[in-house]
Amino acid sequence: MKLGLLLTSLSLALGLRHVLEPAHGVRWLAMEDAAALRLCHDEPPDLLLLQLDSADRVELTRRIMDEAPCPVLLLDLAAELSTEWVFNALGHGALDVVHLPGLADAAALDPALLLRKIQNIQRLTSSPQPAPHRTTATQGTQRTRLIAIGASAGGPAALSLLLHALPPDLDAALVLVQHLDDQFSAGMAEWLARESPLPVRLVQAGEAPQPGVVLLAGRNEHLCLGRHGELRYTPEPTEQIYRPSIDVFFHSLATQWQGDAIGVLLTGMGRDGAEGLKAMRERGFPTITQDQASSAVWGMPKAAAAIGAAAEVLPLERIATRLAELCSRAPTRRTP
CATH class of the missing domain: 3.40.50.180 (Methylesterase CheB, C-terminal domain)
Incomplete structure (x- = not known):
């Protein structure tokens, strides 16, 4: 996949790029919201990795989905989960979120979770999902609706x-x-x-x-x-x-x-x-x-x-x- 990155620092971008590039290419990097919105419109990525670190980024997610829609994976890098921002950004149409509090330290980061999220989104956007598991019907006594x-x-x-x-x-x-x-x-x-x-x-x-x-x-x-x-x-x-x-x-x-x-x-x-x-x-x-x-x-x-x-x-x-x-x-x- 060709990825777009919206991050807050160059050092963070270098660490993330090191994790991603064996499997995925980085189409562009932005460190300002306005630049990311423009790039989503002019050079839409297969997937945007968006660092969610403020209420402004929640609003940016909404604007991206309204003005230049593309698949968005939220990166929550805080030590504690930013649940309010996460749920609001997901509500605007972001596909998923990954909590990676160790991302700032590339040496300590286990990339497996992030790469699995990207792979799942790639499969979801490129091919049908497998047939669901079916169970056998049995008798029961449920009365609740x-x-x-x-x-x-x-x-x-x-x-x-x-x-x-x-x-x-x-x-x-x-x-x-x-x-x-x-x-x-x-x-x-x-x-x-x-x-x-x-x-x-x-x-x-x-x-x-x-x-x-x-x-x-x-x-x-x-x-x-x-x-x-x-x-x-x-x-x-x-x-x-x-x-x-x-x-x-x-x-x-x-x-x-x-x-x-x-x-x-x-x-x-x-x-x-x-x-x-x-x-x-x-x-x-x-x-x-x-x-x-x-x-x-x-x-x-x-x-x-x-x-x-x-x-x-x-x-x-x-x-x-x-x-x-x-x-x-x-x-x-x-x-x-």
């Missing part, structure tokens, strides 16, 4: 707005699957909880979805439903690019869940979630995708709409109202 929501690039902001608009007496359990490393998951749950009328916390392995509670996948493993409706983490399938995979969770819901369910696929790059949402629709569950106009990145919703996975394509501001309408219906006993 479950809303399953998947999101990727642009997801944190979309999830924040969606949860904020939900009624506090919503008669459903919610499970969120967001493409995000587990080191950011707890901070994201706390961040979302500040905007949500419902409590938000990370999924604990073995627990069941609970009405009136929002559970967020919180490990670098896939989340799935077990045969008794319990939430489990699993390393399989290993070939999935992102962990947790939205497709893996949606497919497990389509095959294991015996109560009512609703599937929602929000903004994101690639195809993750499209096939799983289709499986949910084929099971008879209502399915919704976010529309193009309100999506930071209309990749995953577009893929779902293209294969007939979405019963409804709605602007983000309409999805909460529609979920409340669907949850007001009497529950239905379902079988596979």
Whole structure:
């Protein structure tokens, strides 16, 4: 890949270049926001590595996605995670974030995490994702209505707005699957909880979805439903690019869940979630995708709409109202 670098110092750029250049070329380096924006427009990189060290860089991410869109990987180099800036920048459409507090010391830096992130983005932008893992349907006794929501690039902001608009007496359990490393998951749950009328916390392995509670996948493993409706983490399938995979969770819901369910696929790059949402629709569950106009990145919703996975394509501001309408219906006993 040909990379663009937006960093704060030349020494940092030299260290990063040393890590990258065996596998990737550097198209340009900028150390000022205005220069980076101009270069994204005039010489768009295959991927921009953007050092996220201020609220100004959050705003720059928004401007890049609006004026000169290109794939963006955020670099969080602070000793402590900059969660507020990270989630806002991801909400504007940055694809992912990597926390590298040792980057300033190239000798102490393990480059494997950064190179894996770049490789994942390269695979995501150049080829379809592998077929999702499918589980076998079993009988169960779940009665709770479950809303399953998947999101990727642009997801944190979309999830924040969606949860904020939900009624506090919503008669459903919610499970969120967001493409995000587990080191950011707890901070994201706390961040979302500040905007949500419902409590938000990370999924604990073995627990069941609970009405009136929002559970967020919180490990670098896939989340799935077990045969008794319990939430489990699993390393399989290993070939999935992102962990947790939205497709893996949606497919497990389509095959294991015996109560009512609703599937929602929000903004994101690639195809993750499209096939799983289709499986949910084929099971008879209502399915919704976010529309193009309100999506930071209309990749995953577009893929779902293209294969007939979405019963409804709605602007983000309409999805909460529609979920409340669907949850007001009497529950239905379902079988596979």
